[in-house]
Amino acid sequence: MSKALPLAALVSALFVAIYLMLAVNGVAFHFEVGEAIGEVSSWCERVSGGVFREPSNTLSNLGFMVSGLLMLKVLSAEGESDGAAKNTFIGLNRISVLYAAAVIYLGPGSWLMHGTHTAWGGWADNLSMVMYIIFPWLYNLKEMGRWSPSRFLQVYFAIVLMYSIARWFFGQRLGIGLDLFGLSIGLWIISETLFRFWSSFFRGFSGSVGFLVAAVFGIFPEEIFANLGDYWWIILFWLPALLARNRPNLQRTYTPWFFLGMFSYMAAFAIWLQGYPGTPYCEPDSWVQPHAIWHLLTAVSTWCFFKFYRTEQKR
Numbered sequence: 001m002s003k004a005l006p007l008a009a010l011v012s013a014l015f016v017a018i019y020l021m022l023a024v025n026g027v028a029f030h031f032e033v034g035e036a037i038g039e040v041s042s043w044c045e046r047v048s049g050g051v052f053r054e055p056s057n058t059l060s061n062l063g064f065m066v067s068g069l070l071m072l073k074v075l076s077a078e079g080e081s082d083g084a085a086k087n088t089f090i091g092l093n094r095i096s097v098l099y100a101a102a103v104i105y106l107g108p109g110s111w112l113m114h115g116t117h118t119a120w121g122g123w124a125d126n127l128s129m130v131m132y133i134i135f136p137w138l139y140n141l142k143e144m145g146r147w148s149p150s151r152f153l154q155v156y157f158a159i160v161l162m163y164s165i166a167r168w169f170f171g172q173r174l175g176i177g178l179d180l181f182g183l184s185i186g187l188w189i190i191s192e193t194l195f196r197f198w199s200s201f202f203r204g205f206s207g208s209v210g211f212l213v214a215a216v217f218g219i220f221p222e223e224i225f226a227n228l229g230d231y232w233w234i235i236l237f238w239l240p241a242l243l244a245r246n247r248p249n250l251q252r253t254y255t256p257w258f259f260l261g262m263f264s265y266m267a268a269f270a271i272w273l274q275g276y277p278g279t280p281y282c283e284p285d286s287w288v289q290p291h292a293i294w295h296l297l298t299a300v301s302t303w304c305f306f307k308f309y310r311t312e313q314k315r
Contacts, residue, residue, distance in 0.1 A: 001040055001080050001092045005072040012065050015108050019115065023051035031044075034117025043114065043291040044275045046284035049116065057114040060292035061107040063299030067103030071306050075100065089309040094149055095139070098156070102132045103302045110295065126172060126181070133184040134159055136305070140191035144198065144244035178233050182217070186210040191240040195248050203241040210237030217269075249273050253311035261304030268297035 022028040028051075036040050039051040043055040052058040072092075081091030109128025112121035134156065142152040147288050166174040173179055190213070194206045209220050211234075224231045252258070274281040277289035282290070 001094075001097065003078070004092055004097050004100075005076045008072055008101065009069055012069065012104060012107075015111075019111070022281050023115070028116050029053075029118070031118050031120065032116065033119050039275045040282075040284045041117075043289070044277055044279070044282040044284060045291070049119070052115045053117045054114040054291075056287050056289040056292040057295070058111050060112070060289075060295040061111040063296045064106050064107035064110070064302065067299045067303045067306075068100045068102075068107075070303070071100035071103065072097070073080060086311060087312045089306065089312065092152060098153070099135055099236075099306065102128075102135055103299075103306075106132055106302070107297075114291075123164075123168055126140070126158075126167060129181050130163055130167075131160055131182070132302070133181055133188065137184060137187040137191040139309075140188075140195050140241050140248075141240060143248040143250055144191075144195065144240075144246055146246055169284075177230060183233055183236060185217075186237060187212040188238060189213045190237060191244065194240050196245050196254070198244065198247045203244060206241050206244075207237035210234065245295070249306070249315055250312045251315050252308065252313075257304045257308035257311065261301045261308060264297050264301040264304060268294045268301065271297065 019028060032053075034053060035045050035047050037053075037191075039047050039055075041047050041054055043054060043057055045057050047053050047060060048055055075089075075092045075096050076273060078091040081093050081096075089099070105128045106284075107128075109125045109131075112118075112124035115121065126163075138156055138159075141147070142149075144165065147155070163174075163180060190206055190209045193209050194202065211224070214234075215221070219231075228234075271290045272294040275294065276282060277284075279290075
């Protein structure tokens with residue numbers, strides 16, 4: 001565990017070096033399915049014939065790698081811990097290192113999509129997003145369900161493995177109309193609200209919070225209930241209620257880091273919406289790309305949530 005930082009730094013450097021080697025030789029672009037060189041990509045940036053199909057949208061992913069490595073630097077300075085006697089995010093342990101590793105992998109995952117315009121790059125990108133976003137709600141369920149660290153890790157990696165296989169063979173919605181990334185945003189906020197306001201009564205009500213989250217992202221209840229066949233997954237809004245059987249033994253301080261994390265993510269999302277061809281701020285030949293700003297601001301949000309988790313204390 002004490003080698004986590006140098007190992008992560010080495011793997012990150014090797015990723016960049018191997019990518020550049022394969023890109024220079026054209027190997028990275030086999031099975032390319034994106035827009036032709038010279039056209040404007042789906043994310044606004046003009047497609048380059050160089051080693052990155054979208055240079056700005058690719059290199060901005062270094063922000064995730066830097067964020068995750070900084071987390072490991074902070075944790076390494078505090079030494080190893082078992083995560084039980086004190087805050088799980090103080091010192092190196094399996095869970096704190098997993099969070100940092102998930103943040104780091106957001107970089108290479110998205111890099112491969114924007115850099116290569118291949119289907120396998122898109123798979124790597126989507127997988128990296130899911131590997132990050134399932135962490136917060138599973139961690140909340142771990143605390144409210146009294147899971148051991150080993151059980152948490154088993155559930156986490158089981159979901160990642162099953163999702164990676166299903167996403168590869170059946171596409172982004174897994175052949176069943178399920179967007180696990182989008183659902184997980186809802187599950188995070190539902191479980192976080194339940195974590196903060198846990199009660200036997202609120203357990204039954206907590207799934208309703210998911211409708212508020214969906215509305216923030218433009219999916220309103222009238223649309224959901226008019227198309228239940230497409231939105232069948234709303235039943236999973238009550239998954240936290242089912243598994244969160246106990247009041248958490250931990251308490252968290254939400255100001256400022258949780259709210260800063262949410263603000264930076266929502267600001268990034270608003271900017272992300274401008275990163276399409278035809279939008280007012282789409283300038284394909286500029287190095288200042290809305291989607292690249294989305295990457296950098298989202299990397300900031302991962303750091304804010306790391307700091308937020310470090311406020312945990314025993315009740």
